[in-house]
Amino acid sequence: MTECLFHNVPSHISLILGVTDGRMWHSLADVLILLAAAIVLGTIAEQLKQSAILGYIAAGTLVGPNLLGWVSDRQSIFDLAELGVALLLFAIGLEFSLTRLRRLGRIPLLAGIFQILFTLLAGLAVSILLGFSVSEALAIGATIALSSTACVVRMLNDRAELDAPHGRTALGILLVQDMAVIPLMLIITALVGKGTAADITVQLAVSLTLAVLFVAVFYGLFNYVLPRLLELSSLRRNRDFPILLAMVMAAGSAWAAHRLGLSPALGAFVAGVLLAISPFATQIRSDVQPLKTVLVTLFFAAVGMFGDLNWVVDHLALVLATVAAIVIGKMLITFGVAWFCGQPWQFALGTGLCLAQVGEFSFVLATVARGTTANPGILSESTFRLIVSTTIATLLLTPYLIQLAPAAANLIRKLGRRNQNKEPLQDAPQITELESSRETDSDLILILGFGPAGQRVAGELLQVGLKKIVVIDLNHENLQIASQYGLRSQLGDATQIEVLEHAGLYRSRLVITTLPSTTVCRQIIYLVRQLAPGTALYVRCRYHLHHWQLLAAGADVVVDEEEYVGECLAKQILESPLLPLLLNAKQKPDQPGNSHA
Missing domain, CATH: 3.40.50.720 (NAD(P)-binding Rossmann-like Domain)
Incomplete structure (x- = not known):
């Protein structure tokens, strides 16, 4: 009956009456189902003294296309939820002044470079020994080289451990990994057959130039234009305007980085750091908090949607062996490079535990490496499913590993009597300074x-x-x-x-x-x-x-x-x-x- 009534309604009248094809409302229904499931399972996880992130991921798996099938458009949801990661990094960046960022030191930078290189090579070597081709092995190594910025930063921030020695190093390595997403993406694209070595070199040079331009533009915007804008009396009288401006800055920095071919999350973090010196930083961080909370929750639920429990059950031994190899391997590699770069070994172990998972950007790399039905890539369907299942499993383990990090550091410190009086002194001034500031x-x-x-x-x-x-x-x-x-x-x-x-x-x-x-x-x-x-x-x-x-x-x-x-x-x-x-x-x-x- 309704279809008959509106069959001959002109298009402009249909828009006025709100008569649409329903796609927007269908997408909204998907988001609401995911968030509702995340609330329920997240609450259950908290009641069981577990991290709510576990509940969010489980919610996505439960209502996703591979189980109940209530939500099927996982890629669109994931694309929207990526903004949550950017807002999370933007909010964290607002807490980091340039001085505090420099305090991270050279250890995270060097450790991040070595961690990516050695993890990629280890994945490449093991994959070749298992019979994979060189190109497929390289794609596997690239996907497991990255850790989860969203999960680790969220957990460390909630536990107030971003300023702890292992937290500072973990954050620095994660930032290096975010910078490495672009070259890794270019390498995999070339392996799939869409580019050459010369194209990769040119694109890297262009990306570096655009990154410098991005920093320069946002530095001028946040230090010269924004302060004058926020001091306008109309903005002070109406609280709606500063909130809207904060949302535009947070989402706009991520969008600008994406348009320039950079990592949106890294671009948002850099924008937050540049804005941190402004007196408006705390209020802006507070204004973006509600949207950030919604989208970060949606992100973890969207990650869970990629899981296929039926496939995992059928290949349980393979998945468990892969998860164990990745967690142990990445923990040892990160521990080794952090210790080699100068971090005390008990804190290096804590850093290794924090980063012993596969990150969310691995979904993107794996999707590019798999290709499409019309243009197959270098990853087979079974390998792609193994990577997705392993990624979700390691993310589920991450809260437990992060909780274990401080205890493991203390245990190693007690057992390492020989190094107890020497190595911890490197980080002691910073810890003492932090604690003394809190006391005063x-x-x-x-x-x-x-x-x-x-x-x-x-x-x-x-x-x-x-x-x-x-x-x-x-x-x-x-x-x-x-x-x-x-x-x-x-x-x-x-x-x-x-x-x-x-x-x-x-x-x-x-x-x-x-x-x-x-x-x-x-x-x-x-x-x-x-x-x-x-x-x-x-x-x-x-x-x-x-x-x-x-x-x-x-x-x-x-x-x-x-x-x-x-x-x-x-x-x-x-x-x-x-x-x-x-x-x-x-x-x-x-x-x-x-x-x-």
Whole structure:
């Protein structure tokens, strides 16, 4: 009946009425099914004291085309979910200033180059011994040389181990691997028959030139154009504009890198690092957080969709043997190159455990190497399925390996008595510096809002010697005043968790909210009580009507403006010369002679 009604409707009227072929809604249904399954299985994984990532991957496998078949268009989902990896690296980059990036040192760079080279050669040699052709063996070596940036960085960040010795080295090696995606892709493309050695050389030179151009353009954009744009009063008044701008910058950096033939994830990370020196970095990171969370979850679910449980069951022994060989082999190779490049061996072992998996970009390399039905590549269908199954299996093992890394480092440190007094000293200054900085900031005072009220509070606190104060405000001019006070300041929305965490909420003893909005104050009270329940919370209340609401929400002290104004007015009257006159006027009718009785 519906089809008859709209059969003769003109196309422009159909668009107005929303009558479409339904492809968009079908894709949205696929995304919703994946996310719903990820919520359910991710929650189950957390209840079982496991990483939620395991649940996300399992969700994709369950509803994917190879099992229940509820979601079939896995490639489109995977293409969309790749943006999640880019947003994850963009957010991590916002935490890395150029100084902090340089602190990674030469070890990750050298170890990354050697790790890719030796893993590729090991995969090539073993594959040839097993009877594969040289071109197919080279493709296999290239796919297993890469580790999972999304999984490792997500786990290390959640465990607060990106600044640990093994975490810093693992991150550096992952960045080198992301840079290696382009040359590896060019090599596999040439092996499939779509290019020559000369083409590869030319393309590498072009990619290098474009990478330099990318960095230069984004450096100028983030350091000269963006600050002036974000200081516009219209952007400060309307919170929608900064959020939209943050999304455009995050997704735009990934898109620009992709258009230039570079790794979108690496391009997003570089853009984040360049933006990290800006005072707006923390707020931008907070603004992209919701979309990043959705797309990263979708990414892990999309990875699971490539799994085929029936094929794995039929070839279980082969899959298990391959997984064991890759995990042990990559762990030993990464451990060896990290130790050879100068990392203490207990931390090198932790780095090896973190990177003992096959990465998400291996799906891309394997797909190119397999080719299409019309133009077959160098990988057979069975080899392609083995690579996909092995990749998913190693990703499922990654959370356990990362959890094992610190414990293994401590165990090796205890057993290695001879090296205990020498090698750990190389990383000891950085660890001590990090720990000491945390200790010295354990008595922070956060002032949320630095208008006239916040400035008066800060002035009084400074006079009594309290100097460990961090100011959070969305007004750039107020932050300039805070810097004149000599205070640490951060541009951001105090109602967002990321902003409060970055400012040091977990290390604060006192939070002072001087913002006039009661709704905003209630949101802040809820977040502070949720994240740092032991922190004292002093709150400004504009209207007496909301006084008890804020106390009930969890504030320790509420300063009621209307009540305080009344007290101040009464005090001024009682101290003014007008008081005796008022008292005399009150007594005159009662004096003798003035009575009409």
